[in-house]
Amino acid sequence: MSFDVALILQSLPQILEGVGLTVQLHLISLAAGTLLAVGLALLRISPNPALSWPALVYIYVFRGTPMLVQVAIVYYGLAQFEMVRNSPLWPTLREPFWCAIIAFTLNVTAYTAEILRGGIQGVDRGLLEAGKSLGLSAWHRFTRITIPIAMRLSIPAYGNEMISLLKGTALASMITMYDVTGVARTIVSRTFAPYEIFISAALVYLALTWVIQQGVKFAERYFNRHLRK
Amino acid sequence: MLKSFIAAAALAVSAFIAAPVVQAQEVLKVGSECTYFPFNFRDVDGKLKGYDIDVADEVAKRLNAKTEYSCLKFDGLIPALLAGQFDLIAASLSITPQRKERMDFSVPYRLSIGQFVAPKAKKLQLFDASNNVLKQNFKGIRIGLQRGTTYDSWFQAIVPEAQVVRYETVEQMYLEIKSGRLDAIMTNPMKTYLEFLSKPDGAGFEVVGPQITDEKYFGTGAGIGIRKGNEALLKRIDTAILAMKADGTLDKFSKLYFPFAIYPIN
Amino acid sequence: MSVVIPWLEQFAKGAVVVLGVALVALVLTIVWGLLGAAAKLSGNRIAGAIADAYTTVFRGTPELLVLLIIYFGSAVTLTWIGKQLDPSVRFINIPPFWAGAVAISLIVGAYATETFRGAFLGVERGQVEAARALGLSSSQTFFYVRLPQMWRLALPTFGNHMISIVKDTALLSVIGLEEIMYVAERGMTMTNKPFTMYAVVAVFYLAFVSLIIIAVARLEKRLNRHLVRAR
Numbered sequence: 001m002s003f004d005v006a007l008i009l010q011s012l013p014q015i016l017e018g019v020g021l022t023v024q025l026h027l028i029s030l031a032a033g034t035l036l037a038v039g040l041a042l043l044r045i046s047p048n049p050a051l052s053w054p055a056l057v058y059i060y061v062f063r064g065t066p067m068l069v070q071v072a073i074v075y076y077g078l079a080q081f082e083m084v085r086n087s088p089l090w091p092t093l094r095e096p097f098w099c100a101i102i103a104f105t106l107n108v109t110a111y112t113a114e115i116l117r118g119g120i121q122g123v124d125r126g127l128l129e130a131g132k133s134l135g136l137s138a139w140h141r142f143t144r145i146t147i148p149i150a151m152r153l154s155i156p157a158y159g160n161e162m163i164s165l166l167k168g169t170a171l172a173s174m175i176t177m178y179d180v181t182g183v184a185r186t187i188v189s190r191t192f193a194p195y196e197i198f199i200s201a202a203l204v205y206l207a208l209t210w211v212i213q214q215g216v217k218f219a220e221r222y223f224n225r226h227l228r229k
Numbered sequence: 230m231l232k233s234f235i236a237a238a239a240l241a242v243s244a245f246i247a248a249p250v251v252q253a254q255e256v257l258k259v260g261s262e263c264t265y266f267p268f269n270f271r272d273v274d275g276k277l278k279g280y281d282i283d284v285a286d287e288v289a290k291r292l293n294a295k296t297e298y299s300c301l302k303f304d305g306l307i308p309a310l311l312a313g314q315f316d317l318i319a320a321s322l323s324i325t326p327q328r329k330e331r332m333d334f335s336v337p338y339r340l341s342i343g344q345f346v347a348p349k350a351k352k353l354q355l356f357d358a359s360n361n362v363l364k365q366n367f368k369g370i371r372i373g374l375q376r377g378t379t380y381d382s383w384f385q386a387i388v389p390e391a392q393v394v395r396y397e398t399v400e401q402m403y404l405e406i407k408s409g410r411l412d413a414i415m416t417n418p419m420k421t422y423l424e425f426l427s428k429p430d431g432a433g434f435e436v437v438g439p440q441i442t443d444e445k446y447f448g449t450g451a452g453i454g455i456r457k458g459n460e461a462l463l464k465r466i467d468t469a470i471l472a473m474k475a476d477g478t479l480d481k482f483s484k485l486y487f488p489f490a491i492y493p494i495n
Numbered sequence: 496m497s498v499v500i501p502w503l504e505q506f507a508k509g510a511v512v513v514l515g516v517a518l519v520a521l522v523l524t525i526v527w528g529l530l531g532a533a534a535k536l537s538g539n540r541i542a543g544a545i546a547d548a549y550t551t552v553f554r555g556t557p558e559l560l561v562l563l564i565i566y567f568g569s570a571v572t573l574t575w576i577g578k579q580l581d582p583s584v585r586f587i588n589i590p591p592f593w594a595g596a597v598a599i600s601l602i603v604g605a606y607a608t609e610t611f612r613g614a615f616l617g618v619e620r621g622q623v624e625a626a627r628a629l630g631l632s633s634s635q636t637f638f639y640v641r642l643p644q645m646w647r648l649a650l651p652t653f654g655n656h657m658i659s660i661v662k663d664t665a666l667l668s669v670i671g672l673e674e675i676m677y678v679a680e681r682g683m684t685m686t687n688k689p690f691t692m693y694a695v696v697a698v699f700y701l702a703f704v705s706l707i708i709i710a711v712a713r714l715e716k717r718l719n720r721h722l723v724r725a726r
Contacts, residue, residue, distance in 0.1 A: 064704040065697045066665035076683065077690030079408035094410050170557035176394045181559060186395060189304040189377030192311055192331050194567035202556045202564065209555035264681060301671035312570040400684035
């Protein structure tokens with residue numbers, strides 16, 4: 001069996017049709033997940049165990065189970081319940097797109113909360129004490145000192161999470177969606193040339209990863225501009 | 230340090246490749262879906278059973294060979310065959326002109342038909358009285374199919390504007406039509422009748438429209454798939470299947486699962 | 496819930512398969528990780544470039560795709576290699592168990608490369624210099640001084656890699672491996688309870704991951720015992 005390089009190039013235009021969906025899934029889940037993660041991180045570091053324990057359990061469950069299982073439970077699992085099917089949520093949950101978004105968001109929230117927690121706890125205590133002695137309120141200490149520094153510390157890990165999520169969107173193909181991977185699998189089922197088509201799809205993901213990495217580099221330079229000589 | 234690692238890795242890889250393949254009896258590696266009741270499925274006791282399996286085993290017996298099965302999702306079977314993961318496919322694979330461009334088939338050992346299944350409550354009208362497709366009635370409804378099947382090709386050619394949702398397995402399709410995500414599915418009526426429509430689960434569902442046997446998309450039936458260039462083996466398989474038809478073995482296998490014959494009688 | 500009971504035996508079998516793949520993948524991951532780290536640290540530009548390509552490709556491609564490419568492509572590649580060595584070779588294929596283990600190990604190995612590289616750089620140079628001064632050869636220094644200390648530094652992050660290996664096994668049903676997800680997929684239509692079946696799978700993975708976390712924590716304590724101070 002020969003390796004058909006021409007086929008890799010020929011199938012690229014079709015595969016690129018899936019990019020729109022991949023990017024949508026990625027950006028929406030990332031934004032929603034990060035927003036929720038701020039709240040979850042605060043719960044997690046709260047001194048009140050009634051708040052921190054549920055957060056801990058949530059993070060544990062979503063980081064300890066495969067993303068595929070999470071996606072399958074939201075898409076196939078929820079549809080099992082009559083209550084869900086008869087609820088006003090059904091028109092939304094019926095769509096694989098929203099099921100994917102929900103599953104990805106829940107996952108991103110857990111990972112990002114841990115990243116933010118690491119960032120927040122990484123802020124030098126000395127800086128906070130200085131802020132206190134200068135008379136800054138707790139709220140101001142949090143927003144003017146903790147958040148900016150935590151964000152800077154979190155960038156590398158957050159960049160990894162963005163790439164992880166991008167790779168995770170490929171799982172949408174397992175619930176009937178036509179993202180880059182879904183399109184690739186459909187083409188393969190017609191042309192019977194998995195090697196070439198999947199490599200084509202991989203190249204698309206590598207390009208998208210590169211874009212994310214450039215963004216992260218830019219963010220790192222911006223957030224560290226006070227350290228440049 | 231680097232050199233010794235590379236040497237060790239190379240040694241491991243070459244050990245993998247150098248495994249000798251010397252068999253006393255011919256072994257036929259067969260790929261199947263293994264989740265397509267009643268043609269190929271794993272029974273509760275874990276054994277692989279079904280019409281396709283029976284036929285493949287019998288052919289092997291007549292060729293004085295053993296069978297070794299690999300289970301794979303349906304849309305992966307042909308690529309895996311072409312890549313050499315196994316030598317034959319026995320998975321209700323329909324003989325279509327499109328597939329014949331890339332692979333060979335034995336003579337058909339089973340009929341290939343497709344039909345729609347939909348909830349009774351929906352009262353779908355997809356065909357008119359003379360069994361022509363009513364294209365406008367396909368708008369806005371979601372139809373489930375298994376990825377890579379002949380039903381997929383039929384849709385692409387006849388009703389490309391329909392909203393088709395592709396699944397990996399038939400089981401997922403049944404779940405989805407029961408939950409209401411799908412308005413209809415297109416699948417093999419013999420199979421669907423046996424495992425779905427005649428069971429309490431399928432009580433609210435019925436077949437819609439005629440049985441479609443368009444040879445252009447469904448081919449002349451289902452046969453054993455084989456890579457091109459294996460004429461000798463193919464001839465032996467064909468001879469075996471024709472003999473099985475003549476001496477009533479195919480009939481016997483048919484009747485194990487269906488009250489009627491499911492192989493082409495000609 | 497009781498609907499799950501007849502399936503427990505099948506789930507158990509699937510769990511064993513997952514364990515097997517994870518173990519094999521773990522060993523291979525360490526191999527690729529050490530190879531990659533060695534290549535990047537060696538100063539050899541070609542080796543470094545290959546290792547860089549390796550980490551970029553395998554950290555930037557979805558696991559699902561890597562799995563599919565390796566399963567379908569491995570037979571083609573290996574057969575081609577085999578035919579160069581021995582023209583009478585028919586077809587060399589890799590069963591899904593091994594294709595899956597290799598694919599997972601290559602993916603996590605790319606991350607492990609970076610982890611090991613960072614950990615090797617973290618070993619105090621003074622230790623290496625002292626070892627050489629005492630007359631230890633290059634490989635003795637590596638095995639008795641650098642490697643053990645590298646492990647101590649790498650362990651926390653490598654623990655995460657081990658968890659990744661375990662979670663990636665969930666994808667293997669796509670290439671036909673009859674592991675625990677496969678059982679859930681088959682069972683979900685027959686029992687009409689996909690949520691329950693997948694919940695069982697989730698519980699299994701959580702349990703497996705928990706065991707790894709506990710084991711790694713114990714190992715960390717042991718490796719760091721020389722650093723514990725009296726209060």
